[in-house]
Amino acid sequence: MDKRDLKSMNFEQVKAVMEELGEKAFRAKQIYEWMHTKLIDSFDEMTNLSKALRDKLSENFELTSLRVVDKRESAKDGTCKFLFELSDNRVIESVLMKYKHGNSVCISSQVGCRMGCRFCASTLGGLERNLTPAEMLDQIYKIQKMSGERVSNVVLMGTGEPLDNYDNVLQFIQLLTDENGLNISQRNITVSTCGLVNRIRDLANEELQITLAISLHAPNDKIRKEIMPIANKYTINEIIDAVTFYYNKTGRRISFEYSLVEGVNDSEENAKELIHVVRGLNCHVNLIPVNPIKERDFKQTQMQFVQNFKNILEKNRINVTIRREMGSDIDAACGQLRKSYMDEHTT
Numbered sequence: 030m031d032k033r034d035l036k037s038m039n040f041e042q043v044k045a046v047m048e049e050l051g052e053k054a055f056r057a058k059q060i061y062e063w064m065h066t067k068l069i070d071s072f073d074e075m076t077n078l079s080k081a082l083r084d085k086l087s088e089n090f091e092l093t094s095l096r097v098v099d100k101r102e103s104a105k106d107g108t109c110k111f112l113f114e115l116s117d118n119r120v121i122e123s124v125l126m127k128y129k130h131g132n133s134v135c136i137s138s139q140v141g142c143r144m145g146c147r148f149c150a151s152t153l154g155g156l157e158r159n160l161t162p163a164e165m166l167d168q169i170y171k172i173q174k175m176s177g178e179r180v181s182n183v184v185l186m187g188t189g190e191p192l193d194n195y196d197n198v199l200q201f202i203q204l205l206t207d208e209n210g211l212n213i214s215q216r217n218i219t220v221s222t223c224g225l226v227n228r229i230r231d232l233a234n235e236e237l238q239i240t241l242a243i244s245l246h247a248p249n250d251k252i253r254k255e256i257m258p259i260a261n262k263y264t265i266n267e268i269i270d271a272v273t274f275y276y277n278k279t280g281r282r283i284s285f286e287y288s289l290v291e292g293v294n295d296s297e298e299n300a301k302e303l304i305h306v307v308r309g310l311n312c313h314v315n316l317i318p319v320n321p322i323k324e325r326d327f328k329q330t331q332m333q334f335v336q337n338f339k340n341i342l343e344k345n346r347i348n349v350t351i352r353r354e355m356g357s358d359i360d361a362a363c364g365q366l367r368k369s370y371m372d373e374h375t376t
């Protein structure tokens with residue numbers, strides 16, 4: 030029988046397990062603390078439990094942990110990219126970004142992705158599997174332990190489509206924001222999605238205070254279909270309706286991600302079209318010059334045109350920023366480092 034995943038359980042579930050094992054309830058608190066505040070990697074480190082209980086736990090439960098297979102630090106801005114190996118030997122990546130306001134970690138939510146966006150390295154091998162809540166937490170826990178600094182912000186912008194792994198992502202958010210765990214504020218968590226409309230509505234109904242980021246990348250359905258297959262399922266209008274619902278439910282300002290690709294979505298005409306799409310919403314647009322991947326011949330829009338695109342939006346009173354490229358010297362585009370690692374190790 031497969032061992033049950035203890036770190037993915039919330040406090041109530043750990044309490045139920047203790048009852049099942051005939052243990053006192055306070056043991057649940059101790060075990061939960063070892064996992065989620067002391068961030069230990071093995072049952073043997075739970076030194077205030079008897080050896081008998083630790084043995085019982087390891088016979089029946091799995092305690093996930095990640096092995097670091099690579100770590101690269103940007104000489105430009107201190108951004109650190111990590112490659113972690115999971116217990117089934119699959120590899121994922123996470124990024125630590127240091128800002129004045131605190132440390133932000135970008136985590137993966139799946140191994141691979143099935144959404145097929147043309148510019149994205151994460152989807153080149155399709156979806157391998159979902160990550161468990163514990164495997165998402167482990168990325169943050171490991172980075173916090175290795176860096177010795179508190180992580181204050183978490184963004185789900187690494188490999189994978191978080192809303193395609195909905196239940197695990199929700200449980201992960203519950204554990205991450207638990208006051209008996211790392212106690213990260215919901216407001217400091219961002220979930221980024223390519224626009225799974227039904228799931229955006231489900232998420233709105235959870236009434237969380239997290240930030241929702243929409244990977245829009247196009248001002249109309251025609252261009253969006255060329256670069257994002259999900260656009261064949263949901264139109265931009267449907268996305269806008271869903272995010273309006275999200276905003277009405279949560280009061281949280283919506284972020285739109287817009288990667289500029291030369292000759293594809295970066296003309297002045299495109300900027301004007303984009304204004305009509307987002308006008309009237311309480312939102313923020315992030316412009317990101319696309320990070321070219323070697324498997325596709327997409328080119329980055331030159332900075333002067335990115336600036337011009339931004340000016341057009343600004344003149345129309347749209348909140349807009351150009352996202353700083355973090356760690357551009359270390360294969361920082363999402364999924365790129367993992368992809369180069371897999372290419373080297375699987376041929």
Ligand SMILES: C[S@@+](CC[C@H](N)C(=O)[O-])C[C@H]1O[C@@H](n2cnc3c(N)ncnc32)[C@H](O)[C@@H]1O
Binds near residue numbers: 318
């Ligand atoms: C990798 S995705 C993960 C979250 C989610 N699946 C999504 O699409 O929003 C995070 C962000 O990276 C962007 N992205 C992916 N490949 C990129 C590239 N080569 N250059 C710039 N941005 C990229 C995505 O469009 C998205 O906005």
Ligand code: SF4
Binds near residue numbers: 150190244
């Ligand atoms: S951009 Fe997001 S949804 Fe699209 S393939 Fe990459 S990870 Fe998947």
